[in-house]
Amino acid sequence: MDGMTRRTLNDAPLLDAAVPGRTPSRTPVWFMRQAGRSLPEYRQVREGIDMLDSCFMPELLAEITMQPVRRHDVDAAILFSDIVVPLKAAGVGVEIVAGRGPVMDEAIRSRADVDKLAILESDVPEVTAGIEIILDELTDSQALIGFVGAPFTLASYLVEGGPSKNHEKTKAMMHGEPETWHALMQRLTPTIIRFLQLQIDAGIDAMQLFDSWAGFLTERDYREFVLPYSTEILGAIEDAGIPRIHFGVGTGELLGAMSEAGSEVMGVDWRVPLDTAAARINAVSGPKVLQGNLDPAMLFAGRSVVEQEVARITSEAAAAIAAGHATGHIFNLGHGVLPNTPAEAITEAVAIVHGEN
Ligand code: 1CP
Numbered sequence: 001m002d003g004m005t006r007r008t009l010n011d012a013p014l015l016d017a018a019v020p021g022r023t024p025s026r027t028p029v030w031f032m033r034q035a036g037r038s039l040p041e042y043r044q045v046r047e048g049i050d051m052l053d054s055c056f057m058p059e060l061l062a063e064i065t066m067q068p069v070r071r072h073d074v075d076a077a078i079l080f081s082d083i084v085v086p087l088k089a090a091g092v093g094v095e096i097v098a099g100r101g102p103v104m105d106e107a108i109r110s111r112a113d114v115d116k117l118a119i120l121e122s123d124v125p126e127v128t129a130g131i132e133i134i135l136d137e138l139t140d141s142q143a144l145i146g147f148v149g150a151p152f153t154l155a156s157y158l159v160e161g162g163p164s165k166n167h168e169k170t171k172a173m174m175h176g177e178p179e180t181w182h183a184l185m186q187r188l189t190p191t192i193i194r195f196l197q198l199q200i201d202a203g204i205d206a207m208q209l210f211d212s213w214a215g216f217l218t219e220r221d222y223r224e225f226v227l228p229y230s231t232e233i234l235g236a237i238e239d240a241g242i243p244r245i246h247f248g249v250g251t252g253e254l255l256g257a258m259s260e261a262g263s264e265v266m267g268v269d270w271r272v273p274l275d276t277a278a279a280r281i282n283a284v285s286g287p288k289v290l291q292g293n294l295d296p297a298m299l300f301a302g303r304s305v306v307e308q309e310v311a312r313i314t315s316e317a318a319a320a321i322a323a324g325h326a327t328g329h330i331f332n333l334g335h336g337v338l339p340n341t342p343a344e345a346i347t348e349a350v351a352i353v354h355g356e357n
Pocket residue numbers: 031032033034035036037051078079080081082083084096098099100101102147153162163164210212336
């Protein structure tokens with residue numbers, strides 16, 4: 001599919017919330033990590049299939065993407081993939097270890113390692129085919145969100161060699177060998193843009209840039225070592241005209257700086273009330289759409305807690321909009337669904353957000 005044949009969604013709450021001047025028919029809601037281990041039907045179809053292999057199987061990735069949409073009545077599907085899929089597609093040795101996350105065959109520690117890092121230049125036909133199946137199955141009120149990892153978060157996995165608690169090797173390269181760091185960012189950026197562009201060409205309705213671990217950085221470091229590259233990525237797809245969402249965990253201190261990268265929507269984690277977040281964003285970039293920010297742990301706390309929290313978050317978003325600090329609200333968690341979350345609690349939270357009590 002090319003940009004000319006992108007489907008037009010006139011009644012999709014997520015797009016209506018994300019585009020200024022449009023009013024959604026209901027508060028749109030989707031949950032980061034809504035596909036996956038919280039769903040028994042996911043565990044069933046994934047049985048015996050490697051995680052990264054499943055991201056290259058069109059029927060399977062489409063089925064897993066659709067499972068939470070069918071079960072929970074969320075307003076958006078998020079493509080079943082992972083932030084390391086473009087690296088794998090480029091030929092980088094990486095696997096996803098159950099219960100841990102992405103682990104690299106070889107960590108990147110030197111300028112020579114950076115110069116050897118493969119760049120994605122090809123199509124990824126399995127992902128394109130998967131997106132086509134998903135778009136056939138979604139209704140006109142359900143949006144498909146594509147995504148990529150931001151260069152900092154991806155670099156953290158490459159430099160540390162896997163998941164990290166403190167990101168110390170990553171920060172050591174950033175400060176000890178800044179030229180190597182910038183070379184790594186420059187080498188990752190085209191791979192990320194390529195993977196995003198092929199999702200856009202296949203017809204995704206919106207995109208999210210996941211800079212999950214950016215919150216480990218000071219604002220000074222974020223601005224010097226990360227922001228230029230995330231700005232380049234969001235800028236490269238500006239002409240596609242799809243809503244761009246930018247999110248990281250623990251980024252309360254970075255919301256202003258991150259808002260400069262150019263997204264229409266800012267994801268906010270649960271630590272910062274949405275009206276406070278909106279004031280920080282508005283002060284730097286003017287009003288944007290907010291996405292968030294229920295603490296994922298609240299899905300373990302029972303219905304009345306979720307009702308109270310949804311009401312609080314909705315009124316904080318309304319206050320931000322009334323103050324002119326935000327232009328809309330997409331309901332989400334403040335980070336991804338936790339693995340042991342009861343699936344029924346997710347369905348119930350979606351209904352509460354939709355006002356279908
Ligand atoms: O076997 C399994 O089920 C492995 C668990 C799993 C799943 C379901 C991983 C390993 N990745 C995924 C899919 C995935 N990853 C999705 C699509 C599903 C959905 O959202 O419904 C998305 C959007 C991601 C993106 C992703 N991967 C991020 C950014 C989002 C976030 O949670 O901050 C990150 C940081 C990763 C790395 C990763 N992949 C997998 C894990 C367990 C992790 C995190 C590891 C760590 O803590 O460092």
